[in-house]
Amino acid sequence: MNRQIQIGIIGSAADLEYNDEIIKLAEELGKYVAEENCTLVFGAEKDSDSLPTIACRAAKQAGGLTVGITYGKGLEVFERDCIDVVIATGLERGGGRELSLILSCDAVIAINGGSGTLTEIAIAYQANIPVIVIRNTGGWSEKLENQYLDDRKRLKVEVADNPQSAVDLAITLASK
Numbered sequence: 001m002n003r004q005i006q007i008g009i010i011g012s013a014a015d016l017e018y019n020d021e022i023i024k025l026a027e028e029l030g031k032y033v034a035e036e037n038c039t040l041v042f043g044a045e046k047d048s049d050s051l052p053t054i055a056c057r058a059a060k061q062a063g064g065l066t067v068g069i070t071y072g073k074g075l076e077v078f079e080r081d082c083i084d085v086v087i088a089t090g091l092e093r094g095g096g097r098e099l100s101l102i103l104s105c106d107a108v109i110a111i112n113g114g115s116g117t118l119t120e121i122a123i124a125y126q127a128n129i130p131v132i133v134i135r136n137t138g139g140w141s142e143k144l145e146n147q148y149l150d151d152r153k154r155l156k157v158e159v160a161d162n163p164q165s166a167v168d169l170a171i172t173l174a175s176k
Contacts, residue, residue, distance in 0.1 A: 004037060004038055004039045004065065005036075005038045005039070005106045005107070005170075005171055005174045005175070006038065006039045006041050006067070006104060006105050006106050006174075007033050007038045007039070007040060007041065007105065007106065007107055007108070007109060007167065007170050007171075007174070008041045008042065008101060008102060008104070008105035008107070008108040008109070008120075008124075009026075009029060009030070009033070009040055009041070009042045009051075009052045009055045009056070009108075009109055009111070010042070010043065010052060010101075010102075010108055010109070010110045010111075010113060010116075010117050010120045010121070011026065011050065011051035011052055011055075011110055011111035011112045011113045011117055011137075011139070011141070012050065012051050012111075012112040012113050012114055012117065012139055013045060013048055013049075013050040013051075013114070013116070014048045014049040014050060015048065016112070016114050016139070018051060018112055018138075022051065022111065022112055022137055022138070023051070023054055025111060025134060025137060025162075025163055026051040026052070026054040026055045026058070026111055027054055027055065027057075027058040028058070028162070028163035028164070029055045029058070029109060029111060029134070029163040029166065029167065030054070030055030030056060030057065030058030030059035030060075030062070030064070031058045031059065031061075031062045031163075032163050032164050032166075032167040033055070033059050033064060033167055034058075034059040034060075034062035034063055034064025034065075035062055035064075036167055036168075036171060037064075038064070038167070038170075038171065039064070039065045039066070039067060040055060040056055040059040040064055040065070040066045040067070041066075041067045041068075041069065041101065041104050041105050042055065042056055042066070042067075042068055042069070042101070043068070043069055043070070043097060043098070043101050043116070043120075044056075044068025044069060044070040044077040044078070044083060044086060045070070045077065045078045046070060046071070046072065046076065046077050046078060047078060048078055049078060049079065051111050051112060053078060053079050053082075055111075056068065056079070056082050056083060057079065057082045059082075060081075060082040060083075060084075061082075065084050065085075066082060066083050066084050066085070067083070067084065067085045067086075067087065067104070068083040068085070068086045068087070069087050069089060069097060069100050069101040069104065070086060070087065070088050070089065070097065071088075071089060071091055071092055071093040071096070071097040072088065072089075072090065072091075072092070072093070073088055073090055074088055075088055087100070087104075094115075094116060094119070098116065098119045098120045098123055099123055101120065102120050102123040102124050102127065102129060103123070103127060103129075105124070105129055106129070106130075106170075106174035107129065107130040107131075107132065107170035107171070107173050107174040108120065108121070108124045108129060108130070108131045108132070108170075109131075109132045109133075109134065109160075109166045109167070109170055110131060110132070110133045110134070110140065110141045110144075111133075111134050111137050111141060112137045112138045112139035112140075112141055112142075113139040113140040113141050114139060114140070117139065117140050117141070118140045121140060121144060121149070121157065122149060125149045125150075125154055125155060125157075126154075128154055128155055129155075130155055130158065130170065130173035130174065131144075131155070131157045131158065132157075132158045132159070132160050132166045132169050132170050132173070133145050133157055133158070133159055133160070133166075134159075134160055134161075134162065134163065134166050135159050135160065135161050144157045145157060145158075145159035146158075146159055158173070
C-alpha cells in the first residue's frame with residue numbers, strides 16, 4: 001500500500017459524559033495511531049468535544065496526520081487546530097456524514113459510543129470494513145464486542161484490551 005493506512009476513530013460525544021479513564025484511553029489511541037504512521041480519520045463536530053476529537057488532539061501532538069469529516073457546509077469545526085484536513089460533506093449530522101466518514105477508513109476503532117457510533121459500526125459492517133472495539137469502555141463498544149451484526153456473519157466486531165492492541169489489530173486487518 002503506497003498510502004498511509006486510514007484508521008477511523010469513533011465514539012461518544014461529550015453529551016454522553018464519559019469519565020477521565022475513558023479520556024485517557026482516547027488520548028492513548030490517538031497517540032498510537034500517529035506513532036504507527038497511520039492517518040487518523042474521525043467525525044469532526046462543529047459544537048462540542050468528543051472522544052474521537054480527544055484522540056485527534058493526541059495524534060496531532062504525536063506528529064500524526066488527522067482528517068476530520070464534518071456535517072453541513074463550511075470548514076469551521078470544534079478544535080480546528082488539531083485537524084490537518086477538514087472535509088465538509090454537506091450532509092446532515094446523524095445521517096449522512098457517517099457514511100462518508102466510515103467509507104474513508106481501512107479499519108475503524110470504537111471507544112464507548114452512543115447511537116451515532118452504532119450507525120457507524122453498522123455502515124462499516126455493511127462495507128466489510130473491520131471494526132475493533134476497546135474492551136470495558138461502555139456504550140455500543142461493550143455491547144457489540146465479538147459479535148456479528150446479523151446472520152450474514154460478514155465480519156465479527158473484534159475486541160482489543162487496550163488502545164495499542166486496538167491499533168495493532170486495525171493495521172493487521174487493514175493490511176489483509
